Amino acid sequence: MRWARNVRLGDWTVTLVDVHVTAKSLADEKRRRAVLSPQEAETYNALRFEKRRREWLAGRLAAKLALRRRLRASGGTAPPFARIAVSNRDGASGPPVSPIAGVVSISHSHGLAAAVAGSAPVGVDIERLRPFNASLRTVFLNDAERAWLGRAEAEQPELPTLGWAFKEAFCKARLIGIQDGLPGPEWRGWDDNGRLLWRWPLEAAPRKKDAIFANWQAHGRLIDDYAIVVVGASPKRKAERT
Template identity: 30%
Template sequence: MLGEASSDSLKITDVVFHSPVRFLPTEQVVLRFSPADPGLEVWSEVVPAGERIPRHHITCLVHPEGMDSSDLRNLIEGERKARLRLQKDPFPVSLSLSRLSQRNLYEIFFHGPAFQVLGEMKDYNRFVLQVTLAHGKDLAACRPLLAPDGVSFALEAALHGAGLMCLLKVMQRNYFLPRGAETILLDLAALRAGPPAVVTAEFLCSFFEDVGAASLLQARFNVFLSDSEGRPIGAILGLTMVGGADEPPDKRTLVTRGIPFRIGTGLSAISSSEGADSEPLLVGGFPFIGVSVADVSPLLGHQEELEKLLSPPEIGRLREFSFEKRRAEWLAGRLALKLLLNDLSMESSRASFPFEGVTIVSEQTSPTLVIGSGVERKVAGFLQALHLSIAHSGGLAVATASPRPIGIDVEPIEPLASGVPDKFLSVREKTIVSPENWLALWTAKEAVTKTLGVGFGIQDFTKIEVGCFGYNEPYIAKIAESGKTFSCLSFKDSSHLVTLAWESN
């Protein structure tokens, strides 16, 4: 239907997702149309199956004339600016860990989508993500989305790209759902010639919105689709994704507060929260970044490069290490934290800082910062209010930062040596957590001690007990003697396992 709006292009505005709930095979979608100025107002309603209630799905405004010259210019210029922003990576070393395979993408970030439209992650720098799209046999598996004009595949690819950027950027791993979009632009002639090859998702800002007792996380993006020659052929501009810590039974409450509303109401509410002087909030609260030790090792032999990244005291400390492996690990940890802090500073105050102007002090304690005179006052104030944590193991250094005390730990995925589990697991933990997940509990307990700032100050790790465990979602760890409770969040890929911990309210 959408492809018939224009022979060459498609333009849709004021898109609102009212109820992004998975359809049952027996459910039907009914479309309702009404004239509007300009264009055609479209309502999508779901006829329920079984005991499900009727619900609105999507409303939008279709422009039958398709894209005009201004829309085409916005498409081309927007995609170009996003690519330039991707090239302005503040990190001075090419990070191999910013590239993930399709298997890693769908095992780590997605949970069983019907169609795996994404291919491999090309590049990512926390502000822009670029991912190839399915091709070959993977594209053949997406055939239902390709007929008749490829619009369904293009939109699915754009939403998957934005969803992945949400998970990477915001680090809120439970779920994200689309809330609305300002404009959708598609070159139908190009889509008929072949599916898009690359999706580029550009992060714009993030903020909270309170809905009843819930505080929902919002993130806004521009998403661009390009063909195999690099030509932009589609975009979703002003796409807003909404997420939260606990997924409610009725997802309508995430988007419309349970009440269907007219086109544009949701988008105007979003726009009102973004004044010209407003600062995007860090949602999710606990970002982290990983840097491969192998990526930074070549810097050890380049004094000029080190002087751009480390303060004089840090360079002096680096020279004190006898072994190159230890120097590389120490350097990777410092660069990971400085890169993360620079990103956060850009988000909060729109200003970066010279890496050599900040000294990270961490000797058997939580990292602290010594801020040099060359750092802007507003940036210095922001940085000094953060709690920091660094860890490295198995060739990977990780770092995190938060307004509240936080800890992080990383371990390579390897079998635990015989007898080691008895030193840190309680009898109850061995019963409720399967052996393949015991390593995650070790990292959780290490992260808890770092949150307390005591490192190995807790000699008996069995006194830190983890309840129900799961990856990519918060779980609880308690210290029985003090009664303190901590929230933990564990992630893993094919080679490493990372856990964050922070004291629960």
């Protein structure tokens, strides 16, 4: 793939960035200063492991591209990359914070970073297709999910990865950790348009104040050997109300 591109998932546009090409292109500190804010540069330099640095850098670039695209789509002017400072809640390991009104979500997996920006809650997750052992499935799937998945994955081996990506993206949109959100909503497959089908099982029903989740949408897509999922409040629904 090219070093960066946009892909459509439902009502959202996800920006994908090649981790390795980005690391090579921004290996020079002077070039990085044109992309990162001073605070972001400090965070980058504080990261201990090179693999984490490469992924973090590509994720930040993907987020800035997604935010610039959103600004232009709303009729605004996109500032230079270094002036779009994407911070984090709860330190470097927390969810990203958008520097403009709205939200931004970042994910990366095995050489690709993904980001999506929106005016309403949204989360993105990218995963390279892989098998999931039985013990891990008991962590993120309930009994009903494991039952239908056992019947369906022979013909669609990508389903376990899609299910994991769905749960991850849902937790990101809720701004909670994956360990706090599993098994969460019950995933029930996906349709021919890439829409992921889900419901709240009785044992995981959200509180009354969380009823907004019932209107959230989820869309997935397979690109090469990756699964990408976006979950959140549709930006079109929000636009229709304003």
